[in-house]
Amino acid sequence: MSEDRFTELAPLAALGVLDGEDLAGYRAHEETCPVCLSERKRHELVVARLGPLSALPPDPRVRSRLLAGLATRRRPVLVPLLAAACLVLGASTVGFFLALEAAKGREHAAEGRAQTATTELKALQETASFRGLVLKPGSRLAHLAAEASARGADACIVWNPLTGDTVLLAAGLPKPPEGKAYELWILSGELAPAPAGVFRVEGGKSVFHATPMLDLSQVKAFAVTVEPETGAASPTGPKVLTGLAS
């Protein structure tokens, strides 16, 4: 293969498309050819710049999980510190620390439920209707956080202002009381909350396709409340999930 031939392959090598004899030949050649090496690296810089075309904001929980993962690795081990505290500080202070530990235990149980819900929510995101709407032009995605009455639940919502379609995914929601159901609300600033339909849960989970052709042009936030199972014209029951349409 001529020198020019290998130089011609350098852009393809940068893109990672070479295969077979071309790949083997180019690799062997580049080891002794600074010109081709330089050409490939210059084209790799071009390839690297193609990334920004596809920018999309991820779910805010991805950031939380990433940074929480770092914090967890750095958290000091409490048990040896507790033992040292017993020796130095006395019984009443130890009692305080024990109560703190009990509260942390409850906190950890809630975190465990939340972790299960997050895992289930992740699986729900494979649902074809959810995925399809996410990938439609103009679609947006938001996380809904659990209120105290639904601690441990997790939810996300995708909506499209152009088509008025909305799909809510929820996991870890408790079964509502007899005669009640969950209702989704669209909050658009100064306007009254707009009802978007009632839904139930199966095993704590729900894939809810909201009322079609909603006016989502000015949505600022979403909320889910507990309402009569036939639905309500305005929110009357406790909030279980809320989230901003960021």
Added chain:
Amino acid sequence: MPESIESVLRRLADGDAQALGELYDRYSNLVYGLAVRILREISDAEDVVQEVFVQVWRQAARFDPSRGTPEAWVCTMARTRALDRLRRRTSRREDPGPPDATHVPATEESLAIRKALEGLPDSQRHALELAYYEGLTQSEIAARLGEPLGTVKTRIRTAMLRLREALEPIP
């Protein structure tokens, strides 16, 4: 005066977790969008975002500004990881078309790249996209398009040369 990205990376290399959050806020859109484009899967794309920023956390000290911008660095990591996942899959997903990024403010960089790509003939751009977003080799692209291998190689090479010529020098 806003902090330079080089300064954020230095802090990150020194183990400053807050710097990782700042870097995430600057570049997560790029990483996630690219991963979604390649994988067509929300949860897989989110995993790629996690993996890339953990890698950034671990390798911040190794970033070499002479080799490109931090933006290009994270995008390269994102593409590599996303393509690795794609290749491990046993079934292809349907292709609903490229996701719309219009609700993310366009940057000068993305506008310049978009303009350069739109300046390519469709056949060249398509071959480039198959390589970039699906990680296909030249032979696979030729088979997919039903074109001779030589034709595909010429198209890709010409597209790459035109892109390089169209894009301004890296700042």
